[in-house]
Amino acid sequence: MESGGLVEGLRDALRGLGDPERAEQQRAYLKSGIGHLGARVPDMRRCVVEVRRGLGPLPAEEVRALARELWTVPEGASEPVYEFRWAAVELLVQYAKALDAGDLAEVEELLRECGTWALVDPLAVHCAGAVALRxxxxxxxxxxxxGDGDFWLRRSAVLALLPGIRAGRPDTVRLTRYADALVGEREFFLRKALGWVLRELSVRDPRFVRxxxxxHGAAVAPLxxxxxxRRMDNGER
Known part of the structure; x- marks a missing residue:
């Protein structure tokens, strides 16, 4: 099947999973400015898995092209569709082993266009982070x-360190530099991300976190x- 037909077939499958009531709830929860179908994440993931199984192994260039086509506003539509963009992210995640550092330029472009943690986080952790680990x-x-001016890129840099922490190979030198650079940030999503990564590391290396x-003392935001x-006992805190 040509890529255009494959992408349109996946879009049709996602449209079939839509629920208008859930769509409005999702849009409100994510404070989203794009279209929503109201599909459930497990159902969307199943659709992407079926496509990936049908395609088999692909070179990075084809993976990027499919993801970009899914991401792009469909012909005749007036706005992006969240579920189509989610499927693009999931495709990159499922094919992350085919990607290397050179492919992160495309990932960066998508991160700049995500506009929500719900798309940024899986792309940062399970795609960029998986690449960085290898x-x-x-x-x-x-x-x-x-150091980018886009806070979603700064969040992504921090979250991309999670796979290394979870694999028992934390890059504490890089984490120290990033955490030192971001400690004064006022943006909620950056304060939250930094705390999240430190929490994950605290399970294996509470002394580093403490x-x-x-x-940094009082310079660390309460959040x-x-x-x-959160996962440290009172003695470690």
Missing amino acids: DPAAGTVLDRWV DWLDR TRREAT
């Missing part, structure tokens, strides 16, 4: 993201501190 060259990309919190210590 390809050391991705580190220079993340280093650039953490030392970092002590070093960040609360998240960072």
Whole structure:
């Protein structure tokens, strides 16, 4: 099947999962400015899995092209559709092993267009983060993201460190640089992300987290501190 037919077939399947009432709830919850069909995440994931199984292994170039086609506003439509963009993200996640640091340029473009944590986070953690865990060259990309003017890129740089932490291979040198750079951020989504990553690390290395919190003291936002210590006992805090 040509890519256009494949993409349109997946879009039709997602349309069939829609629920207008749920769509309005989703739009309100995500404070979204794009269209919503109201499909449930497990159902959407099942659709993408079926497509991936039918396609089999693909080179990175084809994966990126399919994801971009899904992401683009459909012909005749007046706005992007959340479920189509979610499917594009999920496709990149499921084919993350086919990608390397050079493919993060396309991922970056999508991150800049996401506009919501619900699309940013899986793309940052399970795509960019998965690439960074395998390809050391991705580190220079993340280093650039953490200093970017777009706070979603800064959030993505931090969250991309999660796979390494979960795999028992935390990049504490990079995490220290990122956390030191972001400690004064006022943006909620950055304070939350920093706390989330520190919380994950606290399970394996509570001393690192405690030392970092002590070093920055009152400069650490209450939200960040609360998240960072959520899984630490009173003695470790």
